[in-house]
Amino acid sequence: MRFSQQRGFGFTVFLILAAELVCLHLAYARQMPRLSCLTGWALLGVILLLALYNGRKKLPFLPLLSSEEWLQFHIYAALLTGVLFAVHVSYKIPAGWFQGVLAWLYLLVMASGFFGLFLSRAIPKRLTTRGGEVLFERIPAIRRQFQERAEQLALQSVGESKSGTIADFYLRELKPFFSGPRNCSRHWSEDGGPVNRILAKISDVKRYLNEQERATLEEIAVLVRQKDGLDYHYAQQLLLKAWLFVHIPLTYSLLLFTAVHIVLVFAFSGGVR
Amino acid sequence: MSRQLPAPDFDSLRYERPNLKWVCGKAADGQACRLGPDSRGRCRVTSECRPAYETKPGETTGRYRCTRPPEYGGPCGGGPLPDGTCSRPLAKCAPVRSLRAKRIVFTFSIAILTAGFLMVALCGPFRWGFISPGPLSRQHATFTFAHRAKAEAAGNCSVCHQAARGGASTWFQAAFQARPGPWQIRALAAAGSSSLTAIDRNCLECHAGHSFHEPNVDSEHSCSDCHVEHQGPGPMRAPSDATCLSCHADAAVLQASIAKASSLPAAAFDYRPAQGRVIYQTPRPPRGYTRIIHSFSTDHPEFEIVLNHLKDPDTLRFNHQLHLGSTNIPAYWHGRKLTCYDCHQADAAGVHFIKINYQHNCQPCHSLQFDARNPGLLIPHGDAGRVRAFLRSLTQQYADYAASGQGMGGPARVQAFAGEQMTRLLLDYHSEEELERRVFFNNGQLGPVVAPGGTNQQGAAVFPGCAYCHEVTSSAGGAPGVTDPFLPDRWMIHGNFDHSKHLVSATGVEGKILCSACHDAEHSRKTSDVLLPSKEVCVQCHSPKGGVPENCSTCHSYHSLRKDSMPAR
Numbered sequence: 001m002r003f004s005q006q007r008g009f010g011f012t013v014f015l016i017l018a019a020e021l022v023c024l025h026l027a028y029a030r031q032m033p034r035l036s037c038l039t040g041w042a043l044l045g046v047i048l049l050l051a052l053y054n055g056r057k058k059l060p061f062l063p064l065l066s067s068e069e070w071l072q073f074h075i076y077a078a079l080l081t082g083v084l085f086a087v088h089v090s091y092k093i094p095a096g097w098f099q100g101v102l103a104w105l106y107l108l109v110m111a112s113g114f115f116g117l118f119l120s121r122a123i124p125k126r127l128t129t130r131g132g133e134v135l136f137e138r139i140p141a142i143r144r145q146f147q148e149r150a151e152q153l154a155l156q157s158v159g160e161s162k163s164g165t166i167a168d169f170y171l172r173e174l175k176p177f178f179s180g181p182r183n184c185s186r187h188w189s190e191d192g193g194p195v196n197r198i199l200a201k202i203s204d205v206k207r208y209l210n211e212q213e214r215a216t217l218e219e220i221a222v223l224v225r226q227k228d229g230l231d232y233h234y235a236q237q238l239l240l241k242a243w244l245f246v247h248i249p250l251t252y253s254l255l256l257f258t259a260v261h262i263v264l265v266f267a268f269s270g271g272v273r
Numbered sequence: 274m275s276r277q278l279p280a281p282d283f284d285s286l287r288y289e290r291p292n293l294k295w296v297c298g299k300a301a302d303g304q305a306c307r308l309g310p311d312s313r314g315r316c317r318v319t320s321e322c323r324p325a326y327e328t329k330p331g332e333t334t335g336r337y338r339c340t341r342p343p344e345y346g347g348p349c350g351g352g353p354l355p356d357g358t359c360s361r362p363l364a365k366c367a368p369v370r371s372l373r374a375k376r377i378v379f380t381f382s383i384a385i386l387t388a389g390f391l392m393v394a395l396c397g398p399f400r401w402g403f404i405s406p407g408p409l410s411r412q413h414a415t416f417t418f419a420h421r422a423k424a425e426a427a428g429n430c431s432v433c434h435q436a437a438r439g440g441a442s443t444w445f446q447a448a449f450q451a452r453p454g455p456w457q458i459r460a461l462a463a464a465g466s467s468s469l470t471a472i473d474r475n476c477l478e479c480h481a482g483h484s485f486h487e488p489n490v491d492s493e494h495s496c497s498d499c500h501v502e503h504q505g506p507g508p509m510r511a512p513s514d515a516t517c518l519s520c521h522a523d524a525a526v527l528q529a530s531i532a533k534a535s536s537l538p539a540a541a542f543d544y545r546p547a548q549g550r551v552i553y554q555t556p557r558p559p560r561g562y563t564r565i566i567h568s569f570s571t572d573h574p575e576f577e578i579v580l581n582h583l584k585d586p587d588t589l590r591f592n593h594q595l596h597l598g599s600t601n602i603p604a605y606w607h608g609r610k611l612t613c614y615d616c617h618q619a620d621a622a623g624v625h626f627i628k629i630n631y632q633h634n635c636q637p638c639h640s641l642q643f644d645a646r647n648p649g650l651l652i653p654h655g656d657a658g659r660v661r662a663f664l665r666s667l668t669q670q671y672a673d674y675a676a677s678g679q680g681m682g683g684p685a686r687v688q689a690f691a692g693e694q695m696t697r698l699l700l701d702y703h704s705e706e707e708l709e710r711r712v713f714f715n716n717g718q719l720g721p722v723v724a725p726g727g728t729n730q731q732g733a734a735v736f737p738g739c740a741y742c743h744e745v746t747s748s749a750g751g752a753p754g755v756t757d758p759f760l761p762d763r764w765m766i767h768g769n770f771d772h773s774k775h776l777v778s779a780t781g782v783e784g785k786i787l788c789s790a791c792h793d794a795e796h797s798r799k800t801s802d803v804l805l806p807s808k809e810v811c812v813q814c815h816s817p818k819g820g821v822p823e824n825c826s827t828c829h830s831y832h833s834l835r836k837d838s839m840p841a842r
Contacts, residue, residue, distance in 0.1 A: 029515060030513075094406060099407075135289055137300075138289060142303070241372055244376060252383065256387045267447035268430070
């Protein structure tokens, strides 16, 4: 099944289930005084299924559908929890502190999930505009190579041209740039200002160099562009991983709150709604 | 741009393991060692290589050879030391957690923090405020409730919630002993109203007596079926229609109610206390109030009074049409016609109307002056016995009138005045018996009256006789009696009606709703006409089309006091 077909199928199933849920709720809300308990259990069940996706990724050897299929299920089941949640809380945010925090936790998990979905759709497109694939874990090693190459060129220029202009320039302007990931936030906002400023400085320095030095500086400029591309990859891939620092911990908090919620509901409602 | 990445001379064969917990401390600088840390995060490096001992063919002693891989520079120039150790020892690093491991630690920390927060919040002094699903309603924010809460050592919640009388372990026990419990999915999915629960028993400690609905209710309902607490500090929300319709739209439930009603005596349904009010009792329909209802505008039955064309049993003779349209009345009322408000005046709240009484509403026009020559001498009203006593002591009444009303001095003058008036009166009526007969039984068709029952230019009409308005009977002993008028305070006791909401426009239309929009008094000539509107009149507004709510609780209340719950007098 192609991705678009898969998405169409998933969305259709979601719409049918959501409509069914709302209709069932409208039809049975009057007759079943404890319907909210049932919707609550259903909501918890789906959330646990969603949380299993994280566990599934840890067991890649098991023949339990592909990760892509799990992701599709994760997305549409998460959408379905939105409907279940709305039905469970009767379409309004609860008033009390505990229930309010619980509701907001769910909404934050949901929102962070949507943010992650957006990132997982948008960032790969962005990355393809800036070069091929780079593994996130390999980025420091590649950056190190760029740095070593740039330093080598700077040192080489001293020996060849008997002039320290490029070496000084490297030490003053380029060493900090090559020594680590730079301009993350600027890369998130697609702002090319920082690298353009460095390239402009390189351009300014060129007028004081001879032909050989210019060629060397041109090579360094290429490395600057490559390093900037690498930083772009780092920034975007970091975002792609960092959103999970919100989504997953909040999910566990949500589950803890939910467990207490169940106890409180049944302990304090005396068996009524 | 695509040619920029990846780095051209990067060894693509090296395999990254982001799922490992620890990575080399120099990885961030791009100088990760080949070995990497162990699973407990300890650096394992010692030197750049582990020299291999090789013995060439024909040689008895071998030599150590450097095994540094080509990607790390290949065999070093110095080679291994004679004892077989590498000549280039490496500095140990401080391994760091991988991003994934950091996420796990962070997640675990947040989970611990959450659990800690929950423990503090649920065991601390603010736990009741924390777990409360919302402020209590105005009804439960009273001094009485606060007093009961103060008496409970466990705190406010324990007034209603049994579980609040213990700690967290009690909550767990209560949760899993609840009926239905968390795992009883089938019971949770059961349709129909829930029966009385543990929490209801606490409600009943203040709200004594739960059976305040019709006696033929098939099963008792939990209070919280209708009353949902913790919804905010305002008044508790009115029960939704769904709660009423759970029975009134369910044929099986209503059938059970009919069956139960058939086993109850008729007196069981006469349970409402009058509370000092005069109530118009409509006969109970043969099947009770068991018609299936889905909404007021669609299938709510017509009001019993209208449906059965019930009559006002009042014996007082009153003609609304005459009073609202008489050409004689305007002369007295400064040239204007009587309006409904001239007699029907709203109470302080504007909800109902003050009961009509003779002194306030009738006397201005209908005087009790029986002697045209003595306009200040009036027959008493309200008691036939007092009227008879008055007439039989008429001489003394004239004397008193002369002394107090006319200001005459001296007994002789007063007695002379009384005698003169009695003489004149007896000339008109021939005897005292005839006078008494006319006072009681004259209905306006006989006797010396001017504009009987009406007014003239001079003022109120002369008294025509009790029978002009009242039903006057004659007892076996000959004493006349006046039947008490029946002026009900409430006509329809199954519902509430608030005139103040209706006399100003409820639909946002400017102006007032006229009385005649609901009460057809202008065409009513008989007392027996019940001037109540039919359901159709209400539906004009109280319907989806009319835009005014048609909820059950707009008019009805589930609860009603019972005679047996009233304190004995």
